[in-house]
Amino acid sequence: MAHLEITQLTKRYGAFVALERIELAVERGEFLVLLGPSGCGKTTLLRAIAGLERQDEGRIVHAGRDISQLSPALRDYGIVFQSYALFPNLSVADNVAYGLNSRRADRRLVRKRVEEMLELVGLPGSQPKFPAQLSGGQQQRVALARALATSPDLLLLDEPLSALDAIERVRLRSEIRSLQNRLGVTTIMVTHDQEEALAMADRIVVMRGGRIQQIGGPQEIYRAPGNDFVADFIGRGNLLDATGAGPQHVRVGDLLLRCAGPTSEGHRQRFYVRPEDIRLHGTLDQGENSFYAHVLKCEFLGAYSLVTLQAPTGDGRPLVAQFSSNYLCGREIHPGATLRVGIPAEHLRPLPEAA
Amino acid sequence: MKVAGLSTLPPGRRATVSERLGGPLLLLAAVALAIFLLLPLGALLLGAVRDDAGAFSLARFAEFAATPGMATAVWNTLWVAVVVTAITVPLAFVYAYAIERACLPLRGLWRIVGLSALLGPSLVGAIAFIQWFGTQGVLKAWLGETSVYGPVGIVMATVYASFPHALMILVVALATADGRLYEAADALSASRWRKFVTVTLPGARYGLISAALVVFAYSVSEFGIPKVIGGNFPVLAVEIYVQVVGQHNFGRGAVVALLLLLPVLLAFAIDWWVQRRQQAGLSARAVPYRPRPDWRRDLPLLFYCLLLAMAMLGILGMAAYTSLVRFWPYNLELSLDHYIYGLAEAGVLDAWLNSLRIAGLTALFGTPFVFFTAWLLEKGQGGPTGLRPLVRALAALPMGVPGLVLGIGYILFFNAPDNPLNGLYQTLAIMVIANIVHYYTACHLTALTALKGIDREFEAVSASLKVSPFVTLWRVTLPVCLPAVLEIARYLFINAMTTVSALVFLYSPTTLPASVAILNLDEAGELGPAAAMATLIVLTSTAISLLYSFVTHLLFRRHQAWRQGQR
Numbered sequence: 047m048a049h050l051e052i053t054q055l056t057k058r059y060g061a062f063v064a065l066e067r068i069e070l071a072v073e074r075g076e077f078l079v080l081l082g083p084s085g086c087g088k089t090t091l092l093r094a095i096a097g098l099e100r101q102d103e104g105r106i107v108h109a110g111r112d113i114s115q116l117s118p119a120l121r122d123y124g125i126v127f128q129s130y131a132l133f134p135n136l137s138v139a140d141n142v143a144y145g146l147n148s149r150r151a152d153r154r155l156v157r158k159r160v161e162e163m164l165e166l167v168g169l170p171g172s173q174p175k176f177p178a179q180l181s182g183g184q185q186q187r188v189a190l191a192r193a194l195a196t197s198p199d200l201l202l203l204d205e206p207l208s209a210l211d212a213i214e215r216v217r218l219r220s221e222i223r224s225l226q227n228r229l230g231v232t233t234i235m236v237t238h239d240q241e242e243a244l245a246m247a248d249r250i251v252v253m254r255g256g257r258i259q260q261i262g263g264p265q266e267i268y269r270a271p272g273n274d275f276v277a278d279f280i281g282r283g284n285l286l287d288a289t290g291a292g293p294q295h296v297r298v299g300d301l302l303l304r305c306a307g308p309t310s311e312g313h314r315q316r317f318y319v320r321p322e323d324i325r326l327h328g329t330l331d332q333g334e335n336s337f338y339a340h341v342l343k344c345e346f347l348g349a350y351s352l353v354t355l356q357a358p359t360g361d362g363r364p365l366v367a368q369f370s371s372n373y374l375c376g377r378e379i380h381p382g383a384t385l386r387v388g389i390p391a392e393h394l395r396p397l398p399e400a401a
Numbered sequence: 402m403k404v405a406g407l408s409t410l411p412p413g414r415r416a417t418v419s420e421r422l423g424g425p426l427l428l429l430a431a432v433a434l435a436i437f438l439l440l441p442l443g444a445l446l447l448g449a450v451r452d453d454a455g456a457f458s459l460a461r462f463a464e465f466a467a468t469p470g471m472a473t474a475v476w477n478t479l480w481v482a483v484v485v486t487a488i489t490v491p492l493a494f495v496y497a498y499a500i501e502r503a504c505l506p507l508r509g510l511w512r513i514v515g516l517s518a519l520l521g522p523s524l525v526g527a528i529a530f531i532q533w534f535g536t537q538g539v540l541k542a543w544l545g546e547t548s549v550y551g552p553v554g555i556v557m558a559t560v561y562a563s564f565p566h567a568l569m570i571l572v573v574a575l576a577t578a579d580g581r582l583y584e585a586a587d588a589l590s591a592s593r594w595r596k597f598v599t600v601t602l603p604g605a606r607y608g609l610i611s612a613a614l615v616v617f618a619y620s621v622s623e624f625g626i627p628k629v630i631g632g633n634f635p636v637l638a639v640e641i642y643v644q645v646v647g648q649h650n651f652g653r654g655a656v657v658a659l660l661l662l663l664p665v666l667l668a669f670a671i672d673w674w675v676q677r678r679q680q681a682g683l684s685a686r687a688v689p690y691r692p693r694p695d696w697r698r699d700l701p702l703l704f705y706c707l708l709l710a711m712a713m714l715g716i717l718g719m720a721a722y723t724s725l726v727r728f729w730p731y732n733l734e735l736s737l738d739h740y741i742y743g744l745a746e747a748g749v750l751d752a753w754l755n756s757l758r759i760a761g762l763t764a765l766f767g768t769p770f771v772f773f774t775a776w777l778l779e780k781g782q783g784g785p786t787g788l789r790p791l792v793r794a795l796a797a798l799p800m801g802v803p804g805l806v807l808g809i810g811y812i813l814f815f816n817a818p819d820n821p822l823n824g825l826y827q828t829l830a831i832m833v834i835a836n837i838v839h840y841y842t843a844c845h846l847t848a849l850t851a852l853k854g855i856d857r858e859f860e861a862v863s864a865s866l867k868v869s870p871f872v873t874l875w876r877v878t879l880p881v882c883l884p885a886v887l888e889i890a891r892y893l894f895i896n897a898m899t900t901v902s903a904l905v906f907l908y909s910p911t912t913l914p915a916s917v918a919i920l921n922l923d924e925a926g927e928l929g930p931a932a933a934m935a936t937l938i939v940l941t942s943t944a945i946s947l948l949y950s951f952v953t954h955l956l957f958r959r960h961q962a963w964r965q966g967q968r
C-alpha cells in the first residue's frame with residue numbers, strides 16, 4: 047500500500063464539482079507535484095489532504111491510517127502557504143519553534159532544533175529577526191523551517207514560490223528539492239508553473255477541471271502526454287492529423303512520413319511533435335521525413351529561436367519549431383525564407399483519441 | 402460513500418478538544434446576544450400587541466392613533482430629522498473635504514476639534530445653546546423673535562451632536578480617493594468644478610448616503626436634546642419617556658418605541674445594502690490622492706474650518722464656562738461653587754463615580770466579548786449550520802436599534818416577574834450589558850476589519866503544528882490586533898460615559914449615571930451643576946482619549962520592529 051492513498055475523493059461547492067473522484071497514490075519519500083491551470087482544484091486537493099477542506103466523498107489513508115474524517119490537528123503534516131503565513135509579531139526563532147513549544151520540550155532542545163532548522167534552510171543566525179525584516183525568499187525559507195521543525199511525515203506546499211521574483215524562484219526551487227532529498231520527507235507541491243513542475247517533481251499529476259488528466263514522471267509527461275490537454279499544457283507542441291498509409295507510414299496532408307509505431311492503411315490517427323524535435327536539414331538534403339517549409343516568423347529568444355513555419359501538413363495550421371542557438375551555429379533565419387526541415391520517425395508520437 | 406474502518410474510531414477522536422470548542426462557544430455568544438438583544442425586542446413587540454389582560458390585540462395602536470398630538474409628534478420627529486440631515490451632511494462634507502483634500506496647516510487639530518462633540522453627552526450642546534440663545538442668552542438677538550426652546554434649539558443642538566458622526570464617515574470616504582482619476586481629469590484639463598462634480602462627488606457618494614442615513618437615524622432617536630431644549634415641542638423620543646417614566650404606561654411606550662424603531666431600522670437597512678454594493682466597486686490598484694497646495698482652494702477652506710471649529714469650541718466652552726460662573730448672567734464671577742455644591746449635595750460625585758464604574762466595566766467586559774465573538778465567527782469552525790449568519794445578523798442589528806427602544810425592551814423583558822433574570826433589573830450589571838449591546842455593531846465591525854486584515858492561514862498553520870487555536874489567538878492574533886482592541890475599549894468607554902438614552906430607564910437611585918444626572922438636574926432647573934457634571938464627563942472622556950493615544954503611540958514604538966507599514 048502506498049504511503050498516502052486517496053480514493054474516489056470528491057469535493058463539491060454547491061452544484062460546482064471542485065474535485066471529481068480523485069485517485070492518487072503517493073509513495074514514501076516521493077516529491078509529487080500537482081500541476082494544472084488556475085481553478086483546476088489543485089489547492090482544494092491539497093487542503094483536503096490537510097483536512098482544511100472536508101471532502102464530500104472518498105477517503106484518504108496516510109501511513110495506513112484512515113484520516114478522512116480527522117481534523118487538521120490530528121493529521122501529521124507540515125504546510126507552507128503561498129502567503130507563508132508567518133506570525134508577524136514573533137521572531138524567526140519563535141516562528142520556527144511554534145510547533146515545538148506546545149509539546150513542552152526542553153528549552154535548550156528547542157533552541158538547538160531551531161538553530162538546526164535555520165541552518166538547514168540556509169538562514170543561520172537570523173533567530174532574533176522579525177518576518178517583516180526579511181526578504182520574500184528568506185520568509186519562504188523560514189516558513190519551510192517552521193513546517194519541517196516538527197519532523198512531519200508529509201510536507202504540503204501550496205505554490206510556495208509564486209510570490210518570488212524569477213531569479214529567487216529558480217534558486218529556491220533547487221534548494222527545496224535538495225532539502226527534500228536529504229530529509230526524505232514525502233512532499234506534495236502545488237504549482238501552475240510547468241517548468242517548476244518538470245524541474246522539481248519525481249512525478250507530476252496534471253489536473254484540469256477537478257479531474258486528474260495524467261500522472262507520470264516529468265519525462266513521461268513531456269514526451270508522452272496522455273491527451274490533448276496535457277500535450278497542450280506542458281510545453282509547446284504541434285498536433286498532426288494523419289491517415290495510415292502502410293504498416294510504417296502515415297500521410298499528413300501532402301507529406302508521407304514514416305512513423306515508429308505500427309499503423310494500418312486508412313487508419314486515422316493523431317500525432318504529436320515537440321518543437322525541439324524538428325530538425326533543420328541542408329536545403330538539398332533529402333533525408334527521411336524531410337520537407338520544405340516557409341518561415342512565417344522567427345523569434346530569437348537567446349538560448350534558442352522559435353520559428354513558425356508553414357508546411358504542407360494539410361490543415362493549414364503552422365508548425366512551430368525550436369532550434370537551439372548552438373545548433374544553428376549563428377545561422378540566421380529570416381521570415382519568407384524556405385527551409386528544409388524533418389521530423390525523425392521516433393519523435394512522431396501517437397496521441398490517444400480525444401477524451 | 403460509506404467510509405470503512407472509521408467505525409472503529411471513537412467519534413471524539415476526530416478533532417481535538419480545542420477544535421471542537423469553537424462551535425459551542427460561538428453558540429454561547431449567540432445565546433447571550435439573543436437574550437440581551439432579541440428577547441427584549443421581542444418583549445417590546447409583544448408588549449405593543451397585547452392589551453392589559455395579556456390577550457392579543459391591536460387596541461394600543463388604535464388608541465395611540467387616536468391620542469391627540471401623536472400625529473404631530475411623528476411629523477415633528479420626521480421633519481426635524483430631515484432638516485438636521487440637510488444641514489449636518491453638507492457642513493460635515495466641506496469640513497471633511499478641507500481635512501482630506503486640501504493642504505491645511507494643523508490638519509490633526511481640525512480633525513480633533515471636529516470630533517470634539519463626541520466627548521460629552523449630547524446634552525452639552527443643548528445646555529450651551531440655552532446659554533447662548535436662551536431667555537438670558539448673550540446672542541439671543543440673533544434669533545430675533547424666535548425662541549430657542551423648540552425646533553430651532555433642537556435642530557441646532559442635534560446638528561452639533563451628530564456632526565462628528567457624519568464627519569467620521571465622510572473623512573473615510575474622502576480619504577480613500579483614487580489619485581489616478583484625478584490625474585486622468587488633469588490630463589483632460591478638466592476645470593476645478595468639473596473635477597469636483599465628476600470625480601469627487603461620485604467617489605464619495607456612498608459615504609454621503611451613509612452619513613445622511615446615520616444623521617437621520619441619530620436625530621430620530623435622540624432623546625436628551627429635545628428633553629432639555631425642546632420646550633413643549635412634541636417629538637416621539639420624548640413621548641416614550643413621558644409614557645414610561647411619567648405615566649408608567651409601558652404598553653403605550655412600547656407602541657411609540659416600535660414607531661421609533663421603524664425609521665431607524667429602515668435607515669440602517671438601506672445603509673447596509675448600499676455599503677454592500679460599494680464593496681464590489683473598490684479597486685485594489687487605487688493610488689492614494691495627494692492634494693497639492695493651492696491657496697485659492699485652501700484659504701477659503703481654512704477660513705471655513707476656523708469658523709466651524711470656533712463655533713464648536715464655543716459650544717463646549719460655554720458648557721464649561723456655565724459650570725464656572727456663579728449665577729448666569731447676573732453674577733459672572735468665576736468659582737467652583739457648582740462643582741462644590743454638585744459634589745456635596747446634588748450627588749454629582751456619586752453619579753460620576755457610577756459612570757466611571759459603568760464605563761470601565763463596559764470596556765472591560767465588552768471588549769473581550771466583542772473581540773472573542775468576532776474571532777470565533779471569522780476564524781473558528783463548527784457549530785450548527787446557520788449559526789454564523791445568525792451571529793452576523795445579531796451583531797449588525799444593534800446599529801439600527803435606538804437606545805431608548807433597547808431600554809424599553811429591557812424594562813419589559815427583565816422587569817417581568819416571571820423572568821428568571823429579573824434579579825438583574827436596576828443593577829449596575831444590566832446597565833453595563835445594555836451599553837455593550839447598544840454599541841455592539843461598531844465594535845464588532847472594528848474587530849472584524851482587524852481580523853480580516855491578518856493572514857487567513859494562521860489557524861491552518863497552527864493546526865498543522867498541533868497548536869491549539871486558542872494559543873494562536875493569544876500568542877499571535879491578539880497581539881497583532883491590539884490596536885483595534887484598544888480602539889474598541891476606548892469607544893465603549895466613552896460612549897458608556899456619555900450615553901443617556903438606554904440608561905434613562907434602567908438606573909436605580911444608587912446606580913444613577915452622570916449623563917442621566919444632568920437631565921435630572923436640568924429638570925430641577927439646576928443648570929449650573931448640570932453644566933458642571935457635563936464638563937466633568939467631557940474631561941473624563943478627554944483623559945481617556947489622551948491615554949488611548951499615548952498607549953497606542955507607545956505600542957507602535959515598542960513593536961516598531963514588526964509593525965512596519967501596518968499603521
Ligand SMILES: Nc1ncnc2c1ncn2[C@@H]1O[C@H](COP(=O)(O)OP(=O)(O)OP(=O)(O)O)[C@@H](O)[C@H]1O
Nearest residue numbers: 059062064082083084085086087088089090091238
Ligand atoms: N469556498 C469555495 N466556494 C466555492 N467555490 C470554491 C471555493 N473554493 C474553491 N472554489 C472553486 O473550486 C475550484 C478549484 O479551486 P482551487 O483553489 O483548488 O484552484 P487552484 O487549482 O488552486 O487554482 P489557482 O492556481 O488559481 O490557485 C475553483 O473553480 C474555485 O472557484
Ligand SMILES: [Mg+2]
Nearest residue numbers: 088089090236
Ligand atoms: Mg491555488
